[in-house]
Amino acid sequence: MSERGALKLLVNTWRGRFGLAVLAISTFVAIFGTLIAPYNPEASSLDVLQAPSFSHLLGTTENGADVFSQLLVGTRVSMLVGFAAALISAVLGSLVGIASGYFGGWTDRILDSMENWFLVIPTLPLMIVLARLLNPSLTVLIVVIGLTSWAGTGRIVRSQVLTLRERAFVERARALGASDTYIIRTHILPNTLPLIFANTVLIIAVAILSEAALSFLGLGDPTRISWGTMLENAFQSGAPSAGAWWYVIPPGLAITILVLGVSLLGFVFEEYINPRLREQS
Amino acid sequence: MSRLLEVSGLRVEHRGRPIVDGVDFTLERGEALGLAGESGCGKTTTALALMKILPAGLKQAGGIILRPPGVEEQINIDRRTEAGMQVVRWRHISLVFQGAMNSLDPVQHIDTQIAEVIRLHEPGVGSKEVSARIGELLTTVGLTPALGRRYAHQLSGGQRQRVMIALALACRPSLVIADEPTTALDVVMQAQVLQLLERLREQLGLALILISHDLGVLAETCERIAVMYAGKIVETGPVGTVFAAPQHPYTKRLLDSLPVIGGTRGLATPIPGGPPDPGNPPDGCAFHPRCPYSTDRCLGDPALREVAPKQSAACHFAPWAEWPTVVPAASAVEVDG
C-alpha cells in the first residue's frame, strides 16, 4: 500500500475532502469544546426551552441550559467512545482473525463459530444487556461497544490471512524455520494492516451510532453530556411535542454529519484497497 | 442465388475513433461467410453492429440492408429505431455469442428461455406448439429434449453451446452470426459444433457469418472469407482461392501461422508484432509496420479492389505473382514473445 495513493484519493475526491474536514472540525471541537462553549453546559436557568436567539444560538433546554454549549461539549464523548471502542474492536478482531486464519484447525473452528455467533446475535440488545448489568459509565460504554463489534473485522482479517498463508513468501519463511510469531509480525500483519485500518474507520462510525443509541436509551454515562444523552433529555422532557426543534435537531444532525464524514473516509480507504468497488460507484 | 445482406461503408466509432472503418460486404441467401482476423480487429463489433446492439458509447453509421426470403420489402437496418430493431433481431438475424458459458440466464430453465423468444416473435403460437418446437430444436442440435428442463449450470460447456445454437435457430432466422462458437470448447467438441453448423446450414438453408481468429475453422465451414485488419476488410474471396493464393501479406502471414498437421513446415510461424491499437491505426496501410514487404508506397491508403476473379485485396502490390522468399530483416520492428 503506497501512502501517497491513499492520500491522493483522500484529497482528490469530494468524499475524502468532506470526511477530512468533518474529522478535523470534530477533533478540534472535541478538544477545545469546553473552552469555546459560551455557557456552562450544565448550568440551568429560568429561560426554559427558549427558541434560538443571539444570546442562545441554538436556544435552551428544558432546564434552561444552552443547547449550543451542550452540543460543543458533547462532541468529546461521541469522539472518545467512537475511537476507543473501535480500537478495542480492531485489536480483538485482528487477534481473533489472525489466530483463526493462521493456525487453522480447531483454533479456527472455535474462533470462527464465535465470530459467527457475534455476527448473528442482534448487537443492540446484547449491548443493552451488558451495559445494564455493569453500571453505566464512559468506560463501560467503550468496553461494551468494543466487545460486541469486533466480529466483522475478525471475519475480514481471517479471510485475508487465509490467502496470505498460502503465498510463496510465507511458505518460504516457514520452510526456513521462521517461528510463527516472526512470520505473523513480519509477513502477515503488515499485509493485513491496511485492511484492518479501513475496517476500523468504518467501525468508528458504527461505534458513534451505538454510543448515541445506548445513551438515548438511558445507558449513557450520567455524569457527562453526549449527543445521545441530549436526545434522551430532549425526548424525555417532551421537547418534540413542544415543538422545540432547536433542541431536537442539532444533536441528531451532529451525529449524522460525523458518522457520514467518518464513513466516507472508510469507504475511500476500502475502495483504495479493493479497486473493484470503485467501478461500482 | 439472391442477395440477403448488403453492408456498405459500415463504421463504428468510440469517442470519434473508428473501431470499424468502412466495411463493405454482401451475403447471398444460404451462403457461409467467414470473418477472420486477430482479436481486436473489429470482427465482433461488426457482428454487433449488424444487429444494432453495440454497447453504450459506440456509435455506428453506414448502410445495412437485409432482404429476408418471404418478406416483401427490404429491411434498412441502419434506419430502424430501437423498437423497429426489436422485431428484426432473432426473427431475421440471430447471434451465437462468444463465450457461451455465461450466455444463459442461470435461474431460468433452458426451455423457458427458448420459449420466451418464440413467444416474443410469434405471439400466436400455442403452448403445445412451442414445446414441440423446443423439443425439435434441441433434437436438431443433438441434445435430448429432456435437457430443456435443466438449468445452465447443469449442462456441460458443449451442451451449453448447442443450446445457444438451438436458441439462435428458435425463430428460424435467415441469417445466423456465430462469434467464435468453438473457442471455449475442447478439440472434439469443436469439430462436433462445426459439423453441426454446417449441417444446419444445408438443412435449413440459412446464411451464416462465422467469426473466428482461426482460419482452419473457417476453411472447413465457409464458402467465402473476409479477412479483417484494424477495422477494415483487407482481403476477401472464395475460401479455396484465398487459401491457395492469398493476395494480401496479412492473409499470407495468417495462413503461414497455421500449424499444418503432418506438413513439412513444422512449427507455425507467428506474425511479428501485435495488432495495432484499435481506433488508432497507423497511417496508410495499417499492416505496414508489421509487413515484411512494405515500402514508402504503403504510407498511402490502399483501396480494396478486385485483383483476381471474385477476389479482392487492399494492398498496393496486389496481385502478387509470387511471394518474395527473403524477408527483409529491417521491417521486423518488434517481435513479441
Added chain:
Amino acid sequence: MSGRWLAGKVAAAVLTLVFVIIFNFFLFRVMGDPTTQLARLPRATPQEIVKLRAQYGLDKPLIGQFIDNVGDTARLDLGVSQRSREQVWDEIKAALPWTLLLVGTGTLIATLLGSWMGVVAATRRGQRTDNGFLGFSLFTYASPEYWIGIILILVFAVWLPIFPSGLQETPGVVFSGFPAQALDVAKHLVLPATAMTLMLLGQYFLIMRSSMVDVLTEDFIAVKRATGLPWGRVVRRHAVPNALLPLVTLSAIQFGAVVGGAITIETIFSWPGLGELTFQAINDKDYPVLQGTFLIFSFGVILANLAADCLYFALDPRVQSK
C-alpha cells in the same frame, strides 16, 4: 445433496440458539446474581432470602441451575417481571404482535422501495436520479433512526398535526368494530413504520443497486437484448430475479439492525412492542424481562436468518444441485 444443505443450516441455527441460552444464563447469573437483587429487598430477613433462594432453585449447583433454566426456557417459563409481577412470557406474548406489525410493515416497504430504487439507479448509473438516491441513502445510513422518528413527530404530529405522535391506538376510545379499530391502528402505525422504512431503505437500496450493476454486465443480459426483448423486459425478467439473490443473503445481515431499530423506534413512539418493553426494563433494572427480550430478539434474528437461507435455496437453482 440439497436436503443436507438445509439440515446443516437448521443445525447451525439450533446451535447458535443453544449458545444464546448458555450465554444468557451465565451472564445474568454471574453479573446479575439474583441473590444480590433479593438482598436489596428492603425488609427481607436472612431466613426469607434462604427461602427465596430455595424457591428459585439458587441453592443448587450451577450446572443443576442451568439444566433447570433450559427446561424452564423450553416450557416458556421465563420468570416473573420484577416491575409488574407478571409472567415475562405473558408480557412478551402481548408485545410480540405489535413488534411484528411494525417490523413487518417497515421491512416490507423498505424491501420493495429499496429494490425498486436500486433497479432504477443501476439502469441510470451516474445520472441525476442515481446520485440523488445515493446521497439520500448515505444520509439515512448515517443518521440515528430514532432521531428521524423524532423529526417525523415534529413535522407530522406537531407542526402539521396529521398523524398521532405515539401509542398504537387512540386511548379511551371504544371502537364500533374491527375496521374502525384497524384504521385507527393504521393511522398510529404510519410514523413509526416510516421511521423503520427510512432506517432500512438505504441499505436495501445500496445492496440492490450494486447487485444490479453486477448483473447488468453479465453476458446473458446482452444475449437477451439481442433476442429482441425490449430493455424493460430484460431488466424485469432476467436482471432483477438474478440481482435479488444477493439481496436475500445480504438482507439477513440487516435483521440485527431491524431489532435495534425496533427498540429505539418503539421507545420514541410508545409503541407497545418488545422494544418498548426492553426500554422499560432498562429503566427499571428488570432483569428477567431484559433476559426474556434478549432471548426472544436473538431467537427472532436466528429464525429470520434461517428463513433467508431457505428463501435463497428456493430462488437459486445452483444451490439446490450442490
